[in-house]
Amino acid sequence: MTRSRRTRVAVASALALPLALAACGGSSGGGTQPTAGGSSAAGGATTTLRVLDYYNNDPGKTVWQKALEGCAAQAGAKISREAVPGASLIPKVLQQASSRTLPDLLMLDNPDLQQIAATGALIPLDQFGITGDGFAKGVVDASTYKGKLYGLQPSTNTIALIYNKDILDKAGVKPPTTWDELKATAKQLTKGGTYGFAVSAPANYEGTWQFLPFMWTNGGDEKDINTPQVAQAVQLWVDLMKDGSLSKSALNWTQADVNDQFKAGKAAMMINGPWQFPVLDAAKGLNYGVAQIPAPKAGEKVVAPLGGETWTVPQTKDKDKQALAAKVVQCLNSDESQLNLAKQNDTIPTKTALLASFSSTNPHIKAFADQIPTARARTGELGADWPKAATKIYTAFQAALTGQTSAADAVKQAQNG
Amino acid sequence: MADRPPLSGTTHAIPQPAGSTRTRPPAGAPGSPPAGDQGEGRRAGRRSLRRRERLAAAAFLLPAAAYMVLFFGYPVVKNFLMSFQKYSTSTFYTGEAPWVGLGNYRSVVHSSVFSKAMLNTALFTVGSIVGQFVIGLSLALFFRRRFPLSGVLRSLLLLPWLIPLIVSGAVWRWILDKDNGALNRFLAGVHLAPGHPGWLVTTSLALVAVILVNIWLGIPFNATILYGGLQDIPEELYEAASLDGATGWKAFRYVTWPLLRPVVSVVLVLGVVYTIKVLDIILGLTNGGPAHATETIATQSYHLSFQQFDFGQGAALGNILIAISLLFSVVYLRANRRAVDE
Numbered sequence: 118m119t120r121s122r123r124t125r126v127a128v129a130s131a132l133a134l135p136l137a138l139a140a141c142g143g144s145s146g147g148g149t150q151p152t153a154g155g156s157s158a159a160g161g162a163t164t165t166l167r168v169l170d171y172y173n174n175d176p177g178k179t180v181w182q183k184a185l186e187g188c189a190a191q192a193g194a195k196i197s198r199e200a201v202p203g204a205s206l207i208p209k210v211l212q213q214a215s216s217r218t219l220p221d222l223l224m225l226d227n228p229d230l231q232q233i234a235a236t237g238a239l240i241p242l243d244q245f246g247i248t249g250d251g252f253a254k255g256v257v258d259a260s261t262y263k264g265k266l267y268g269l270q271p272s273t274n275t276i277a278l279i280y281n282k283d284i285l286d287k288a289g290v291k292p293p294t295t296w297d298e299l300k301a302t303a304k305q306l307t308k309g310g311t312y313g314f315a316v317s318a319p320a321n322y323e324g325t326w327q328f329l330p331f332m333w334t335n336g337g338d339e340k341d342i343n344t345p346q347v348a349q350a351v352q353l354w355v356d357l358m359k360d361g362s363l364s365k366s367a368l369n370w371t372q373a374d375v376n377d378q379f380k381a382g383k384a385a386m387m388i389n390g391p392w393q394f395p396v397l398d399a400a401k402g403l404n405y406g407v408a409q410i411p412a413p414k415a416g417e418k419v420v421a422p423l424g425g426e427t428w429t430v431p432q433t434k435d436k437d438k439q440a441l442a443a444k445v446v447q448c449l450n451s452d453e454s455q456l457n458l459a460k461q462n463d464t465i466p467t468k469t470a471l472l473a474s475f476s477s478t479n480p481h482i483k484a485f486a487d488q489i490p491t492a493r494a495r496t497g498e499l500g501a502d503w504p505k506a507a508t509k510i511y512t513a514f515q516a517a518l519t520g521q522t523s524a525a526d527a528v529k530q531a532q533n534g
Numbered sequence: 535m536a537d538r539p540p541l542s543g544t545t546h547a548i549p550q551p552a553g554s555t556r557t558r559p560p561a562g563a564p565g566s567p568p569a570g571d572q573g574e575g576r577r578a579g580r581r582s583l584r585r586r587e588r589l590a591a592a593a594f595l596l597p598a599a600a601y602m603v604l605f606f607g608y609p610v611v612k613n614f615l616m617s618f619q620k621y622s623t624s625t626f627y628t629g630e631a632p633w634v635g636l637g638n639y640r641s642v643v644h645s646s647v648f649s650k651a652m653l654n655t656a657l658f659t660v661g662s663i664v665g666q667f668v669i670g671l672s673l674a675l676f677f678r679r680r681f682p683l684s685g686v687l688r689s690l691l692l693l694p695w696l697i698p699l700i701v702s703g704a705v706w707r708w709i710l711d712k713d714n715g716a717l718n719r720f721l722a723g724v725h726l727a728p729g730h731p732g733w734l735v736t737t738s739l740a741l742v743a744v745i746l747v748n749i750w751l752g753i754p755f756n757a758t759i760l761y762g763g764l765q766d767i768p769e770e771l772y773e774a775a776s777l778d779g780a781t782g783w784k785a786f787r788y789v790t791w792p793l794l795r796p797v798v799s800v801v802l803v804l805g806v807v808y809t810i811k812v813l814d815i816i817l818g819l820t821n822g823g824p825a826h827a828t829e830t831i832a833t834q835s836y837h838l839s840f841q842q843f844d845f846g847q848g849a850a851l852g853n854i855l856i857a858i859s860l861l862f863s864v865v866y867l868r869a870n871r872r873a874v875d876e
Contacts, residue, residue, distance in 0.1 A: 207840075208840070211623060212626075214626045214627040215626040215627065215629075232843060235623065235624055236623050236627035237624065238627045310713075319823055320824060320825070320826075321841075322841070364712065365732045365735045365736070366712040366734075367735075368732075368734075368735040369734045369735050369820060369821075369824070501623075504843060505842060508842065512826070515823055515824050515826075518824070518825075519735075519736070519737045519824045530646070533646075534646060
């Protein structure tokens with residue numbers, strides 16, 4: 118214990134030296150923040166926090182780097198960040214969990230949080246006095262495991278109906294708000310090489326994610342998908358495909374493929390998320406609008422799925438670093454930081470009080486933001502059992518869309534595994 | 535060309551008469567029997583020599599053996615044990631993996647996807663192997679003739695091998711797209727299939743499409759190895775056969791095929807072992823869909839382990855795959871031994 122304390126002090130002072138020099142050089146940006154070298158070494162003030170996330174592409178990469186550096190500086194620490202490709206994050210976390218080399222600050226995709234929290238590798242945030250007060254309920258649900266909060270999510274996203282204004286104006290129609298309108302409008306807009314409607318419906322979790330707003334809004338539930346509500350939602354997609362309004366290729370499209378179709382004018386409406394805005398804005402002559410997902414009947418509340426990533430503090434040996442990491446999590450979730458991150462990444466703040474003012478700044482984000490208060494987290498109900506349910510859901514709509522079984526049989530067979 | 539004696543200037547070289555290409559070990563060098571030793575001493579010396587040789591041999595084997603145990607033995611044994619455990623994400627942190635006996639095997643075999651995946655694995659393997667082998671052999675026979683640019687064309691054949699799988703998967707996905715894919719555009723253009731068949735999105739076509747892409751990937755391997763085998767068949771045999779009236783198909787049947795058989799068996803067995811576990815190209819093209827139409831044991835095992843985080847069940851399915859591969863390897867080894875005995 119004493120020995121490790123002594124080495125820590127030694128390391129801390131060694132780290133403090135170049136920092137102090139850097140401070141003398143005048144390179145430190147924030148004047149209001151305490152200079153790192155100035156505080157006492159015993160408090161671990163100049164420690165470096167190891168950070169792991171998957172924002173490995175710009176603009177997100179740079180935006181997060183700045184946000185993390187800023188918050189770490191406020192807590193009096195530096196960061197050493199590793200951004201891995203999305204698919205290798207969980208394998209990396211599991212590997213680090215077994216070798217006890219988890220980072221001090223860990224980002225997780227929100228549906229993975231409970232899976233990782235269940236291993237015991239994360240610290241409940243109430244130990245640091247952090248609560249989920251003021252956050253959208255779905256967001257807190259996703260980061261809660263067995264009644265305890267393990268992560269906080271500064272920004273979120275969801276999916277909505279993005280439509281080509283020019284095509285709809287030319288046909289003289291408004292964006293649909295009910296399922297019947299959706300079917301009619303999609304059929305009307307299907308002409309030549311253009312499909313009226315596009316979704317991503319492949320045999321993976323991406324397909325499930327796109328199907329959820331239809332299933333949830335209709336009252337379906339992942340606990341048991343063998344219900345008329347889920348079957349009706351499946352039937353909606355089947356009808357759209359049978360009408361020819363939705364290409365059969367949807368069965369193999371990613372959301373990026375769907376976006377490409379829309380961008381190229383080959384789809385008049387699509388289900389997609391705000392992360393596509395940069396691509397859509399870059400397309401010349403494309404005039405698009407965003408509406409909420411059509412509900413089964415007029416006036417029904419849309420229940421969309423919540424996306425986004427949550428920040429956690431893993432179990433490490435160093436209590437001081439844990440406390441610092443928790444401070445960074447808190448700072449990332451401050452009102453100012455939430456608004457800043459949401460603006461720069463085309464996402465939505467997770468504190469309900471910020472939603473109204475935020476959506477007024479960007480007309481495209483309004484429909485997304487309006488869905489957030491009622492939106493649900495994928496793991497809110499089933500927690501670590503979600504992957505099994507998600508598999509059942511895509512198995513069901515794939516079986517029905519390929520014409521192998523009726524919608525009712527598809528949900529029944531998928532539920533019974 | 536024979537080695538020539540070194541020209542002047544290389545003073546350290548031992549002068550050799552022109553034409554002698556082999557150097558003889560000087561007398562007394564290790565390996566030559568010691569002259570003059572008799573009786574007990576000689577026998578004891580030989581025994582200790584043999585022991586030393588055996589030790590040296592073991593020492594040379596050690597790195598290879600250690601490598602095998604570390605990189606082949608450990609994963610196989612670990613995977614075997616894993617398949618009898620409830621191995622989840624928690625196991626990575628807590629190290630706890632409760633023993634479940636045959637439970638994992640029972641659940642994967644009884645799952646509704648298993649029989650479908652088994653059938654798909656068989657169809658995929660047989661279809662790919664037959665296609666790759668027939669086309670590969672035809673190309674190898676074709677390139678046996680020398681003609682202008684044959685060398686260039688032969689090396690171009692290797693292209694599918696040079697492209698990373700992720701890239702070829704993405705390109706094929708684009709080619710096979712239903713609405714705007716290059717293939718359907720072409721087929722519609724020549725009025726062959728105006729209906730735009732959904733290669734990757736129709737349950738009846740998806741497996742065929744995936745097999746076709748895998749055949750394309752496997753042709754270079756088959757063609758290259760078989761071409762190598764053909765090079766080893768002496769030209770005189772064909773001349774002799776043609777004197778006996780065996781040309782064309784008959785020459786293939788009675789000269790090429792029997793002499794190519796050992797190479798053919800290697801190609802086929804390796805092909806089966808490679809194909810049965812193909813994962814990346816299927817994940818890249820269809821991800822096992824639509825509606826499990828292209829789900830194989832390998833994709834299902836991947837899915838269980840890395841998407842549902844049920845590593846125990848994934849390992850169980852992986853072991854079933856290993857057992858099937860092993861069966862083919864044993865058949866190959868036996869067939870090979872018989873060939874050697876003959």
